Each structure stands twice: as structure tokens, then as C-alpha cells.
Amino acid sequence: MKTFEFAYGQGKKTFSLEEERIIKEVRTEPFDPIKDLKAAIHDVLYHPVALPSIDQIVRPGQKVAFICNDLTRVANSFEFMPILLDEMNKLGVKDEDMHILFSLGTHRAMTHEEMIRAVGENVASRVRMYNSISTQTEDFRYFGTTSRGTPVWINKHICDVDHVILTGSIVHHYFSGYGGGRKAILPGCAAMETVRVNHSFMLQPEAAIGRMDGNPCYEDQVEGVKLFAKGRSLFLFNAVLNAHHQILKVFAGDVFKAHREACKFVDKVYGCEIPELADIVVASCGGYPKDINVYQMQKTMDNAVCAVKQDGAVILFAECVEGSGSQVLEETCKRLGSPDAIRAELEKNFQIGANKAFAVTRLMKKAKFYLVSSLDRKMAREMLFEGAFDTFEEALAAAEVKIGRNGKVILMPEGSLTVPRLEEK
Known part of the structure; x- marks a missing residue:
């Protein structure tokens, strides 16, 4: 035995x-955790995938919204968010000009205590924090309809800013292919009807774990986020963790291209x-x-x-x-x-x-x-x-x-x- x-x-x-x-x-494959997280984050911010360096994107006096995972998804936001805020400060963005929107999707609202636990006391004391509650219709703005018929309603708290930084972690997803990336916005910060229509495509056989191309849920999410992104600055920051909740690698840059690079690593770690x-x-x-x-x-x-x-x-x-x-x-x-x-x-x-x-x-x-x-x-x-x-x-x-x-x-x-x-x- x-x-x-x-x-x-x-x-x-x-x-x-x-x-x-x-x-x-x-x-999971035994990759070594990142030893110097601050250095790793600095490296990907200043050498992002398919975007200019972060200091060429963010300017002094601008407003920045961060999207963070809720507590049902382990991302270790409390580890990387203080580093990201400090970097924004160095680029001339004040704490009062930043805020966090928690991407609940259709999950329940987080309590203030849970928000603090998610991002850490340092961050919670510095910036405003909001829940994206899919049923509060007054909190959402309309950005058009996808070719598959999904009405794109996105939370107002990521609309009136100069930059939206999507954070979170990436694992395989049972019908959207992979988590992370565009999912921070759709379904994460989308209205209930947007999520309902998008998720209806899960009934199709092509909506499968580890699949992006030809996956109707994934492609509809991408199209919806692109409708929202017109005229906006989006920047991805995603982490890949091991089973012990240690960060193995971080990725940053274009929301779609950096995400695809990260998914290749996810396959190595979790496949x-x-x-x-x-x-x-x-x-x-x-x-x-x-x-x-x-x-x-x-x-x-x-x-x-x-x-x-x-x-x-x-x-x-x-x-x-x-x-x-x-x-x-x-x-x-x-x-x-x-x-x-x-x-x-x-x-x-x-x-x-x-x-x-x-x-x-x-x-x-x-x-x-x-x-x-x-x-x-x-x-x-x-x-x-x-x-x-x-x-x-x-x-x-x-x-x-x-x-x-x-x-x-x-x-x-x-x-x-x-x-x-x-x-x-």
C-alpha cells in the first residue's frame, strides 16, 4: 500500500x-518559480509582446484601470499588484488616478474584506476598488453586437480611462479553451446578457478545453473585446502559477498575442x-x-x-x-x-x-x-x-x-x- x-x-x-x-x-511539470518577481515584471513591462514598452504607452497624469480576478480564481494579485502600482507611480500616474475593477463575471459580489485579501492591504489602501456585478444594468455601456449575435455590454469603470490593464492568471478552460487574456473583460466585466449569449455557444462541440481556433466561445469573446477596444489602450499582464500557487512566469503586451504566447507555456506546465x-x-x-x-x-x-x-x-x-x-x-x-x-x-x-x-x-x-x-x-x-x-x-x-x-x-x-x-x- x-x-x-x-x-x-x-x-x-x-x-x-x-x-x-x-x-x-x-x-504539473516542475518548473522553477520566479525568484525575483519585481525584476520579472519589469522585464515584461518594458519588453512586452507586440506592443511598445510600457513607458512609451503610459504618460504622466493619465488614468489607469486595472482588472483583477475575484477569489474564485487564484492569481496572486497581492504579489504583483503592488509592483504594478509602483511602476505606474514611476511613470507619473498618481494613486488617485488608478482604480481596480474585480472581474466577477456572473459570480457573487466580493466583500471589502475579500477585496483586501485579493490585492493586499497596501494596494487596497491606495486605490479605489469596485465589483463588476453583471446584474446591475446601470453599470454597463453598449459597444455593439458580435457577428454571432452577442450584445457587448461592458462595465463603466473601465470605460473612462486612458489605459486598461488586464491582469489575472491562465489555466485551461473547459469551453473557452483557456482562461486569462480577453476573459478579464468578457465575461469578467460584462453584463449578464452578454455572458448569457456568449456562453450559449458552449453547447457546440468545437467549444472545447485547450482550443482557440474554431472555438465559438473564444472567437466571440475576442470579437466582443475588440468592439470595446476601438480607440482604447488595452495592456495584458498575466501570470502562470503552479499547484502551490507560486508564480512560474509572467507575460505582458497585446491582449491577444501575449495571451497566445502564454497559452503555449500553459500547455507545457499543465498538459x-x-x-x-x-x-x-x-x-x-x-x-x-x-x-x-x-x-x-x-x-x-x-x-x-x-x-x-x-x-x-x-x-x-x-x-x-x-x-x-x-x-x-x-x-x-x-x-x-x-x-x-x-x-x-x-x-x-x-x-x-x-x-x-x-x-x-x-x-x-x-x-x-x-x-x-x-x-x-x-x-x-x-x-x-x-x-x-x-x-x-x-x-x-x-x-x-x-x-x-x-x-x-x-x-x-x-x-x-x-x-x-x-x-x-
């Missing part, structure tokens, strides 16, 4: 497995070859905040499915201290009761929240999911999981009733980050 320790909420869960059953332990698919995948989301609720947990589900056989099982460590994360997600699963029924309703009337029900349950057509979680047991069943359990041993026993004993196992301790793919023979 071999013992493993997987992240769970703010702590760890320990379990043991027969070593001969394990095909592979899937992990992982496996020799075969497993009967059982055991995965952790990576702990808080990635397992804060089912809404966030779903990203790990998508990655785990890449490593499991048809009709196999996934055992997922996910505390879900905030439950489902969406009443609409809960209600849709409970009311419709099957992946096919959920998809059929979305095709007729696509709604945010209900789309997450599709994202979660469509994966159940390939594998059965067993949660090691604090999620309410009745809720877990109503959301079409095989069940929620206190321990790995209970979850494994339940899984083996359905798929048989002694199946081969792939372990994914960094499940929200790693994207397994079969080795080419």
Missing part, C-alpha cells in the same frame, strides 16, 4: 492504495501525457478556493474525465463549503433529472446557472462521480452525483460496486490544473 495526501478545502485528506493498481500520478485511460480517476481540485462549491469543482471534473475510460469512475476530493454555488444549478438538476433533458432545455432557452448544470452532468455520460465532500448528501444525489462521502474508502467501495474491484487508477492531486492526454503510439 502507498499513502497519498490530497488537498481538501483549507486542509488535507489522506488515503492509501495498492501501488500496483496505479497507472500514473498526473502532476500531461498518460499511457492509458484508467478505470478509476482519483482527483483533488487542489483545495480552497478551487473546491469552494460545485460550480468551481466542475473544472476539475472536466480534467478528470480526460483520463477515465467510458463507464469508469471518478472519485473527487472537493469540500464544497459553499454548497453548489448556484441555486439555478441545483434547481435545474433536480427538476430535469438527466443530462439529455438539461441539454434539450438549454437549446431552447439558454440561461446562466442552468448552463453549469449541463457542464456538470454531461460528464456523467462518460463516468460516474463519487465525491469526498461536505456537500449535503441529498443535494449531491439531486445533482446526479453517485453520492457524497466522508472518506475515500467509502467512496472507493461505492465505486467498486458499480465498476468492479481492483481497477487501474490514475491519480490527479492537482486536478483543477492538469489536463491529461493519451500518449501518441
